[in-house]
Amino acid sequence: MDLTLLTDLNELRSARRAAILVTGLQDGRQRLVRAEDDLSSDPLADELRKRFRSGKSGTVETDSGDVFLTVSVPAPRLVIIGAVHISQALVPMAEIAGLDVTVIDPRTAFATEERFPGGMLRGDWPEDVFKEAPLDAYTAVAAVTHDPKIDDFPLMEALGTGCFYVGALGSRKTHGKRLERFEAAGLDPALFKRIDAPIGLDIGAASPQEIAVAVLGSIIHALRKGPEAAA
Amino acid sequence: MPATDTSPLADVLRTAEAWRGSGRAVALATVIETWGSAPRAVGSHLVIDSDGNFEGSVSGGCVEGAVVSEALDVIETGKPATLEFGVADETAWQVGLSCGGRIRVYVEPVI
Numbered sequence: 001m002d003l004t005l006l007t008d009l010n011e012l013r014s015a016r017r018a019a020i021l022v023t024g025l026q027d028g029r030q031r032l033v034r035a036e037d038d039l040s041s042d043p044l045a046d047e048l049r050k051r052f053r054s055g056k057s058g059t060v061e062t063d064s065g066d067v068f069l070t071v072s073v074p075a076p077r078l079v080i081i082g083a084v085h086i087s088q089a090l091v092p093m094a095e096i097a098g099l100d101v102t103v104i105d106p107r108t109a110f111a112t113e114e115r116f117p118g119g120m121l122r123g124d125w126p127e128d129v130f131k132e133a134p135l136d137a138y139t140a141v142a143a144v145t146h147d148p149k150i151d152d153f154p155l156m157e158a159l160g161t162g163c164f165y166v167g168a169l170g171s172r173k174t175h176g177k178r179l180e181r182f183e184a185a186g187l188d189p190a191l192f193k194r195i196d197a198p199i200g201l202d203i204g205a206a207s208p209q210e211i212a213v214a215v216l217g218s219i220i221h222a223l224r225k226g227p228e229a230a231a
Numbered sequence: 232m233p234a235t236d237t238s239p240l241a242d243v244l245r246t247a248e249a250w251r252g253s254g255r256a257v258a259l260a261t262v263i264e265t266w267g268s269a270p271r272a273v274g275s276h277l278v279i280d281s282d283g284n285f286e287g288s289v290s291g292g293c294v295e296g297a298v299v300s301e302a303l304d305v306i307e308t309g310k311p312a313t314l315e316f317g318v319a320d321e322t323a324w325q326v327g328l329s330c331g332g333r334i335r336v337y338v339e340p341v342i
Binding site for chain 2: 003006007010023025056059071
């Protein structure tokens with residue numbers, strides 16, 4: 001492998017950008033494909049698209065011999081908006097399930113290190129946190145503050161950036177009003193069905209801990225069986 | 232969508248870049264195929280330098296030694312090689328996979 005190719009790949013990984021290193025196993029020739037590249041003329045287009053979704057590396061047979069695809073996609077992340085009781089239960093569960101978790105809440109009464117130990121908490125507005133750590137397709141967003149001033153922006157941002165899961169706490173009535181605000185803000189109503197609301201799997205969850213289970217179940221469902229998940 | 236545990240790229244690739252960047256002669260080994268109960272996923276890496284130092288893994292530790300010695304040849308010749316390990320082949324008696332699986336490993340120089 002050429003060192004410049006390796007350096008490029010590592011830079012993409014640091015920036016949470018997906019890339020695939022294509023290696024010809026017969027001739028050793030290599031090239032790097034970025035997720036945002038135009039694949040329409042690429043002989044491996046279908047395979048590459050599939051693997052950007054699945055994140056799985058593997059060997060592919062082609063007319064010119066076997067090719068190995070080293071697939072690098074960012075680790076799945078969960079951004080929870082709201083340092084509330086549900087979040088206190090959801091953080092450890094999601095971490096056990098392998099998600100990289102961040103909790104964002106600008107309200108200092110909620111966002112305390114005592115309630116959220118471990119350094120995943122950001123006591124700022126989502127607008128400010130996203131400037132440093134933008135949302136992407138490998139991120140799930142769960143908004144659970146009940147406060148439109150805090151929840152609306154990250155939800156719209158999550159839809160706009162193609163987050164693989166977008167969940168919003170609130171009754172059907174609350175959610176209906178939310179969608180009216182989103183439409184007034186100019187968001188495409190076709191995106192609305194991507195919001196998981198009322199949030200979480202329909203398992204009759206009652207306590208904050210049970211709601212956390214329902215939300216995590218929905219996130220894993222989106223990760224593994226969603227439209228963008230691997231076949 | 233991937234989960235963290237299936238992400239094949241640990242920081243072995245950053246180690247490879249750092250080692251090569253500091254002037255060391257380096258080879259990179261990648262698991263390209265597995266059969267049966269192989270211990271590491273396809274895409275797992277091992278980086279090796281010309282002194283035999285290595286980071287990462289391509290198995291549970293059973294075949295790293297053999298991969299490292301092949302990697303020294305790859306560094307020497309500058310030519311990639313594909314290796315196969317499994318219980319069925321002869322070398323397996325010396326460096327076989329205890330789990331009963333088989334793996335194919337691609338070893339390439341970093342130039």
